[in-house]
Amino acid sequence: MSDNLQKCDVVLLFCSPSAMNSKAVKKEWTAADSSDKPLIPVFTNIKYVPTLLRTRKGVHINDVFNVDANIKRLHKLILKKYGPKEVAFINIKFTYNKEKEKVKTERNSSLLENLIGFYQQITFL
Numbered sequence: 001m002s003d004n005l006q007k008c009d010v011v012l013l014f015c016s017p018s019a020m021n022s023k024a025v026k027k028e029w030t031a032a033d034s035s036d037k038p039l040i041p042v043f044t045n046i047k048y049v050p051t052l053l054r055t056r057k058g059v060h061i062n063d064v065f066n067v068d069a070n071i072k073r074l075h076k077l078i079l080k081k082y083g084p085k086e087v088a089f090i091n092i093k094f095t096y097n098k099e100k101e102k103v104k105t106e107r108n109s110s111l112l113e114n115l116i117g118f119y120q121q122i123t124f125l
Helices: 002-007 023-034 067-082 098-123
Strands: 011-015 039-043
Touching: 002 023, 011 023, 023 039, 039 067
Parallel strands: 011 039
Antiparallel strands: none
């Protein structure tokens, strides 16, 4: 567990009745919290968020079936809170290569598909 916590940049805590009754989940989020890892609660009802985390900015899922909107809100929060604070401007000459753009798009799509699949598994368990 500690190896995985060290590897991650942000911890998402999906707060459900089952998760909040799990000793393993509690052990993991308290370890993340004590190691000062950014911790974002994701919840459908605030009562499932541990009391210690209710003051933190989280993502309230109003519509569990609107997966795209929920992921976009989560992504926006992560970037806003934990993304780069300064924008550096560098003169770069860009060249357009259709094949490279295709590969980049495929990688992004794959990441998004994996995130959506993970979200759907947790939501409907």
